[in-house]
Amino acid sequence: MSSTDRGNDYDADVAVIGLGAIGSSAAWRLAARGLDVLGFEQFEPGHAWGGSTGKTRLFRVACLEHPGLTPIARRARELWRELETSSGERLFFETGGLMIGPPDSHIIEGTLRAADAHDLPVERLDADEIARRFPARARLDPGDVGVWDPEAGLVRPEAAIVAAVDAARAAGARIHTNTHVIEVEPDDDGVTIRTDDAEYRVRHVAVTSGPWITRFVPELPLTPHRVVMTWFRARDGRNANLDVLPVFIRSVPGRDTWIWGHGAMPGIHAGDSDGFDDLDGFDVKVGPDFDGPFADDDPDAIDRDIHPGETDEIRDLVAATFPDVDPEPSGVTTCIMTHSPDRQFVVGPTAHPRVVVGGGCSGHSFKHASALGELVAQSVVGEQAFTDAGFLDPRRFA
Ligand SMILES: Cc1cc2nc3c(=O)[nH]c(=O)nc-3n(C[C@H](O)[C@H](O)[C@H](O)COP(=O)(O)OP(=O)(O)OC[C@H]3O[C@@H](n4cnc5c(N)ncnc54)[C@H](O)[C@@H]3O)c2cc1C
Known part of the structure; x- marks a missing residue:
């Protein structure tokens, strides 16, 4: 599938790089909004090599890390x-x-x-x-x-990621598993994504590559x-x-x-x-x-x-x-x-208008991951966020 905009050919509206906790839900929430989504994961969804292995993750609504996380936890539970x-x-x-x-x-x-x-x-x-x-x-x-x-309560990380990837697929996302992205190159008109054996041109990119996030957005202090x-x-x-x-x-x-x-x-x-x-x-x-x-x-x-x-x-x-x-x-x-200096996540826009990120787990993001994926999707499409997530703005470290 491709679309044309001001003389540019695109393979998709948005590429999601990394389908772990946040990326799997970002792909799902983007596809659920009708966007044409390409998702890339270097391993099989639910694998043991990133930040989301270990059978369980704690879920809390009275979030001691920041009161602004409570509405995110509640939206996550719905998802x-x-x-x-x-x-x-x-x-x-x-x-x-x-x-x-x-x-x-x-x-x-x-x-x-x-x-x-x-x-x-x-x-x-x-x-x-x-x-x-x-x-x-x-x-x-x-x-x-x-x-x-x-x-x-508890969330089951591996099963939740597999479920979100399946939901993304069901909503129309094209998912490439066992596909390693080697380069993400944004410019004024779009973003070029290079994998080991292919190249794609997309309007926007959501970088949700967890512990690998600074490979693509090196200015993040993670x-x-x-x-x-x-x-x-x-x-x-x-x-x-x-x-x-x-x-x-x-x-x-x-x-x-x-x-x-x-x-x-x-x-x-x-x-x-x-x-x-x-x-x-x-x-x-x-x-x-x-x-x-x-x-x-x-x-x-x-x-x-x-x-x-x-x-x-x-x-x-x-x-x-x-x-x-x-x-x-x-x-x-x-x-x-993956720690950030203030122990809060990085979710939202970057200095580059075509690049949105979701990551910076700091040891407490899984419970929120489905809703953080939604915030990533809202940031990509320019929709009003479902809650005030300014304290997670990746640009706060600039
Ligand atoms: C020991 C431990 C305990 C924790 N306990 C809790 C808890 O109790 N409650 C809680 O809420 N949170 C907890 N967390 C935090 C939570 O598990 C993590 O925040 C979360 O899983 C990280 O999600 P992520 O999407 O940022 O990264 P990941 O889930 O690691 O996803 C990143 C994905 O990107 C893929 N990727 C990376 N580079 C590429 C590339 N070049 N090409 C293609 N794909 C790529 C990776 O393979 C991976 O699948 C804990 C974390 C740890 C480590």
């Missing part, structure tokens, strides 16, 4: 639900989530700031209430308090770095499933640090799950605060081996926090996080 319907896959679990820490900690203050700004139905818990309602996490420091976010993800099992005879250990971000007793994660979930059979497909279960997941400084790792050369001693710290933090969890990891893998 995850749409993708559940179109794919027949369960993608989103609402478990509720508990944030724990000292009253003046970033975890508590940030969560309450978002809750107050949007009048969210959170509950404020003192230490006694936490101990009574959540005995599995009763190890607290004196003075710790909790905030219960009933809208928190740092990709290797992280290790760990899973754990309940001690013999104990319960550490999601019903007693829903989503959490919390301080660690006796330590000046915090951890995030969730309980285990047994597999679900199709017959038990309201018409959804079978679903493999997962173990307890716990991760440390990634506080930097961050090595600027080459995403093509990430060390995928796990080395002796690498899980010692998280094992120690789990032992200090959860009496019912065996601190010996049951599973370990590597993933790539």
